[in-house]
Amino acid sequence: MKKVSILFSALAFMAFTSCNDGKKKDEKEMDKMEKDEMMKEKKEMMKEKTVTIQLESKSESSATGTVSFTEKDGVVKMEAKLTGLEPGMHAIHIHEKGDCSAPDGKSAGGHWNPTFEQHGKWGDAEGYHKGDIGNFEANENGDGSIAMQTDEWCIGCDDSKKNILGKGIIVHQGADDFTSQPSGAAGARVSCGGIIE
Secondary structure, three states: OHHHHHHHHHHHHHHHHHHHHHHHHHHHHHHHHHHHHHHHHHHHHHOOEEEEEEEEEOOOOOOEEEEEEEEEOOEEEEEEEEEOOOOEEEEEEEEOOOOOOOOOOHHHOOEOOOOOOOOOOOOOOOOOOOOEEEEEEEOOOOOEEEEEEEOOOEOOOOOOOOEOOOOEEEEEOOOOOOOOOOOOOOOOEEEEEEOOO
16 A cells, blocks of 8 residues: 555656646746747847838929938938939928829828927927928039938837838928928928838
């Protein structure tokens, strides 16, 4: 009887140990899966994303250009190169829609303003639209460029207050005065392009 009892105890101990080993194995597999998922997300964030768009002439202008957006490590860098402009200062903004079908560019809607701020100069403590990029100068040949970078934008992320995909870039005939509401009184929309992958 004693032998049966010892044998039963030994079997119970082995079963218990085996269950514990199984649980530990399952926990290790879950930990590995979670770590793999975190690594995948981290790599995705670190991966460079680029979108380049062509701007088309609007409002009977000859203004065209290229705008590229590159996202790396949570920061988006924008570089715009334009030609065919009248010499002088011009405003450039991100607008609500990537629709450039209207001859005057108004199909792109108003400034992109997902946080419902006042229009202003980028970084102004009193508020600014996420689309308020600013002004740049075109030289005597009508060529101009502007570059900026920010962590307030993203390319294709799930945050609607940061995602620039599906929006539009508008170049204006004149300069943004940074005070007129809601758009800075920059004049006609002379060039437009949709931010589409």
